[in-house]
Amino acid sequence: MIRALFFVTAFLMASSVFAQKVSVSSRASKINNENADGYASDLDGGSEEVRVALGKFMKESGKTKSNGDMISVAEPVINGTVYAKGFLYGTVAGSDVKTRVWIGIVKNQWNAEEAETVLKEIEQMVYRFGIKFYKDKIQLDIDQAQQAADALQSRLRRRRTKESL
Secondary structure, three states, X not given: OHHHHHXXXXXXXXXXXXXXXXXXXXXXXXXXXXXXXXXXXXEEOOHHHHHHHHHHHHHOOOOEEEEOOEEEEEOOEEXXXXXXXXXXXXXXXXXXXXXXXXXXXXXXXXXHHHHHHHHHXXXXXXXXXXXXXXXXXXXXXXXXXHHHHHHHHHHHHHHHHHHHO
C-alpha cells in the first residue's frame, strides 16, 4: 500500500514538472560595460536555486569565478574543445518564482570564427542546463517522497512490533 502511494505521488509530481517546457532565445547583455551575445531561458524556480545550479553546471566548462550576479569561465571547454582565448559568462536574474538564466560571450574577446562556433554551442548549453535543472528538481521531489515513505513504513513496523508484544 505504501509503495503504491509513493509511486502515485512520484508520478504525479513528475508529470507536472514534465509539462514545463525549456525554450531558448537569443539575447544580448552587458558584461563589464561591453556588449555580449548569448542565449537565455526562463525557468520556474527561485533565483538563488538557479544561481547555485548554474554555478555547478558551468564548472563542467572550466574553473568558474563568481562576481556578484555574474559567473565567468576563463579558457572554457565547450563540447570537448578547449578555447585558450576568451571567457564564457553566465548570469541569473529573477524572483522567487521565475528566473532568467543567460550564458554568452563578449565577441571581441574571441576571433570571429570561434565566436560563431561557440555561440551555436551556447544555445545547446542553455537548453541542456534547463533540462538538467528540471530533472534535478524532479529527483529532489522523488527523494523527499521516498524519505517520507520510508519514515512512514518504519513507524508502521515499530507499531506492529509493539502491538505484537
